[in-house]
Amino acid sequence: MIELQNVSKTFTLHNQGAAVIEVLSDVNLSVEAGECVALTGASGAGKSTLMRMIYGNYMAQSGTICVGGTDLVSVEPRDIIRVRREVLGYVSQFLRVVPRVPTLDVVAEPLRAVGVSDAEAKARASELLSQLNIPENLWSLSPTTFSGGEQQRVNIARGFAHPYPAMLLDEPTASLDATNRAVVLGLIKSAKERGAAIVGIFHDEAARAEVCDREIDVTTFATGQAA
Amino acid sequence: MSDHALLSVQGITKYYGQHIGCADVSFDLYPGEVMGIVGESGSGKSTLLNCMAGHLAPDGGAVVFDTRVDGPKDTITMSEPERRMLSRTDWAFVHQHARDGLRMGVSAGGNVGERLMAVGARHYGDIRGQAIDWLDRVEIDADRVDDRPTTFSGGMQQRLQIARNLVTGPRLVFMDEPTGGLDVSVQARLLDLLRGLVRDMGLSAIIVTHDLAVVRLLADRLMVMKSGHVVENGLTDQVLDDPQHPYTQLLVSSVLQV
Numbered sequence: 001m002i003e004l005q006n007v008s009k010t011f012t013l014h015n016q017g018a019a020v021i022e023v024l025s026d027v028n029l030s031v032e033a034g035e036c037v038a039l040t041g042a043s044g045a046g047k048s049t050l051m052r053m054i055y056g057n058y059m060a061q062s063g064t065i066c067v068g069g070t071d072l073v074s075v076e077p078r079d080i081i082r083v084r085r086e087v088l089g090y091v092s093q094f095l096r097v098v099p100r101v102p103t104l105d106v107v108a109e110p111l112r113a114v115g116v117s118d119a120e121a122k123a124r125a126s127e128l129l130s131q132l133n134i135p136e137n138l139w140s141l142s143p144t145t146f147s148g149g150e151q152q153r154v155n156i157a158r159g160f161a162h163p164y165p166a167m168l169l170d171e172p173t174a175s176l177d178a179t180n181r182a183v184v185l186g187l188i189k190s191a192k193e194r195g196a197a198i199v200g201i202f203h204d205e206a207a208r209a210e211v212c213d214r215e216i217d218v219t220t221f222a223t224g225q226a227a
Numbered sequence: 228m229s230d231h232a233l234l235s236v237q238g239i240t241k242y243y244g245q246h247i248g249c250a251d252v253s254f255d256l257y258p259g260e261v262m263g264i265v266g267e268s269g270s271g272k273s274t275l276l277n278c279m280a281g282h283l284a285p286d287g288g289a290v291v292f293d294t295r296v297d298g299p300k301d302t303i304t305m306s307e308p309e310r311r312m313l314s315r316t317d318w319a320f321v322h323q324h325a326r327d328g329l330r331m332g333v334s335a336g337g338n339v340g341e342r343l344m345a346v347g348a349r350h351y352g353d354i355r356g357q358a359i360d361w362l363d364r365v366e367i368d369a370d371r372v373d374d375r376p377t378t379f380s381g382g383m384q385q386r387l388q389i390a391r392n393l394v395t396g397p398r399l400v401f402m403d404e405p406t407g408g409l410d411v412s413v414q415a416r417l418l419d420l421l422r423g424l425v426r427d428m429g430l431s432a433i434i435v436t437h438d439l440a441v442v443r444l445l446a447d448r449l450m451v452m453k454s455g456h457v458v459e460n461g462l463t464d465q466v467l468d469d470p471q472h473p474y475t476q477l478l479v480s481s482v483l484q485v
Contacts, residue, residue, distance in 0.1 A: 014473030015480065056462060058469040077448045077462040078257055098422060098444055099415040112426070 001166050001197035002031040002054060007063035007073075009049060022223040023049050027063070029216060033165065036188065036198040038208045041218035047201050050218060051168050054199060055090050056080040067166055085113050089167045091159035093174065095143055095151040103129065103146075103154055104139040110162040121161070128157035132183055149175050160187050167191060169200035173207045185211055231293060233258045233431050234399060239278050239288035241271075247455040248274035252288070254450065254460065258398070261425055261432045263446030263463060265439060265478070271455040272435045273403060279433065280320050280401045281310050292317075292399070315345045319392035323404035325384035329376050329391065335362060336372040338391045346395055361390040365420060382413035386420070393424060400432040406441055418444055439482055443467060451475045 007027040013019045023046045031037050039047040052058040054065055056072040065072045068087040072080055084090070089110070097106050104125050111121035129139060132153040138146065143154045152175055159167070172188070173181045181204075188211045192198065202208040208215070232255040241248035249271035256262055264272045277283040279290050281302060289301045295317065302310055314320065322328040329338050339358035340348075348354050359369045365386035367379075376384050385405065392400065405421070406414040422445060425432060434446060442449055442463055450460040451472065459472040470476045 011469075012471075014476050052468070057464050059461075059465060059471065077465075078260055080462050081447050096443075098419045100419055 001033050001068060002029070002199060003064075003066040004029040004054070005064045005066075007053065007065060008061045009046070009053060009058065010061055024218070024221045025223045027221045031166075031197040031199055033195040033197050034192050035214070036192055036200060036212045038212040038215045039199065039201050039218050040208075040215050041222070045218045045222050047218050048170065050221070051170060051199065051201060055088065055168055056084070085110075087165055089159050089162065089164035091156055091167070091169045091172050093152070093170050095155045095158075097143060099144050100142050102140045103134070103143045106143055106154060107157045107161055110158060114162055116162075124161055125157065128160060129154075131187075132157050133180060149177070149180070152176065153180060156184055156187070160191065163191070163194060164196060166197045167199075169198060169202075171201055171203060173202065173204045181207065231258075232256060232291075232299075233260075233293050234279075234433075235289075235291040235299070236279060237289040237291065239275060239285050239290065241274050241278050241283060241285045247271070249278070249452070249455045252457055254457075256399075256431055256433065258431055259429050260448065261430075261434065261446045262448045262450060263442030264433065264435045264450045264452060265437060265442060266452035267437065267478075269454075270452040272452050274455075275452070276401055276403055276433065276435045280318065281314060282320075315342065316395055317398045319395075319397040319400040321388055321392055321400060321402040321405050323407045325376070325381070325388040328388040329384065331377050332375065334373045334375055335367065335379070335387055338376065338387060339394050342391055342395050357394060358390075361394050362387075364424075365390045366416075382409050382417065385409060385413075385417060389417075389420070389424075393428070393430075396428065398431060400430055402432060402434045402436075404436050404438075405434065406438065407436070414441075421445060439467060439479065451478065 004027050008025040009023045011021045011023065027050065039050060041047055049058060053060050060073045063073065067083055070079060070083050072083065104122055107125035107129060108121035111124060112118065134150060134153055143151055146154065156172060172184050176184060185207060188198065200212065234256040237253050239252045240250050252275055264275065266272045274283065278285040285303065290303055291299050292302050294300050302313065336355060336358040339361050340354040343354050343357060359372055362369060362372060367383055367386060376387055379387060406417055409417065418441065424430065434442065436442060446463045448460065449463040449466045451458050451466065451474065453474045459466060459470065459475045466475060467479055470479050
């Protein structure tokens with residue numbers, strides 16, 4: 001489902017003396033449907049960089065990154081957008097939304113984008129928000145004013161609304177209490193059961209052990225000091 | 228999304244005497260796509276927008292639009308009446324200053340209705356009904372329908388301009404700094420409105436702005452211009468988060484973090 005071949009990444013900082021930072025080279029990685037792979041390595045090893053590359057957010061210098069059969073390195077922006085809408089979900093650590101949009105709409109949006117009716121999308125969004133213990137009286141408010149933990153749960157609800165065949169999870173259990181952590185791990189497990197291929201970064205070792213099938217140490221791809 | 232480009236811009240070049248306005252700009256825009264054009268003042272982004280929208284005659288290049296009746300057609304070489312018809316029906320242009328896009332002496336309802344009449348609507352009740360419906364969509368109270376835009380706030384004028392432009396169901400909207408000059412809370416409201424309209428109506432849009440936060444929220448793709456040339460283009464979040472060109476890196480790193 002997710003297949004990386006000979007991928008490399010360097011950053012060239014033109015305005016800081018044209019410093020060239022080589023982050024990753026010769027990355028080969030394959031994640032099958034129903035499998036969850038954890039990226040590990042010390043801070044700065046390039047875990048987030050690699051994840052952002054799989055999302056098409058960072059550009060690869062060489063190689064191919066195929067998600068559901070589309071090579072994100074060589075296609076047009078609109079193809080990447082289509083892959084993100086239909087195939088590849090991403091739960092980032094930070095919630096980025098238009099201010100003023102109600103939480104329920106924020107969570108329902110990925111479903112609306114693939115053509116699910118408003119009522120059905122909102123029903124699924126409500127289900128996820130209650131599962132993640134976001135009080136119902138907050139659903140009509142914008143998540144921009146919520147606490148960090150609440151924002152993260154809104155982000156998770158949004159990420160799991162549409163049953164993506166491939167998912168990227170960046171620290172999905174960070175800053176969650178035990179109850180909500182268990183809910184999130186449950187969501188990850190059921191995503192795997194329905195056949196989602198997952199790549200995740202988990203600093204929470206117990207969580208990693210519970211949901212991941214394999215670990216990949218990003219340090220083995222590192223070529224130097226990374227941002 | 229269709230595989231047929233809605234708009235194909237080919238080698239658009241405009242000189243102001245010796246000075247370059249924009250040079251050899253080419254890209255394809257597909258149905259449902261929103262493209263942002265950013266760059267500092269004088270980078271040529273507004274020149275390019277005005278060349279594409281038919282407000283300025285370029286010195287070279289073609290702007291091919293996929294018309295409903297005749298298919299792809301170069302709008303630079305088409306006849307003036309044809310181009311006028313296009314700009315009243317399938318095209319819309321949202322100006323930075325609402326007063327440039329509105330008739331300030333005509334009521335709000337009249338401003339919206341005028342565009343409908345231009346495409347042949349004649350039934351007064353229907354026109355008024357549609358005008359009120361559109362005022363509601365852009366969150367202007369129906370009881371302001373007979374008021375002139377001069378009595379509206381800046382944000383309301385901008386929303387009225389959007390209603391006037393979108394009432395005929397265009398397929399392509401050109402926007403020149405649509406949120407410029409509005410205070411932040413009004414901007415957020417306008418952005419939310421635009422996003423909803425783009426999604427629900429399947430609009431394609433080209434947005435010129437210098438506000439990177441606006442393009443991040445609205446645009447699928449981003450084109451960065453400097454001194455009349457396109458220096459970088461690609462997926463919006465990729466260009467903003469992993470800029471490749473020295474100028475884009477400078478632009479992105481110059482934004483103050485709030």
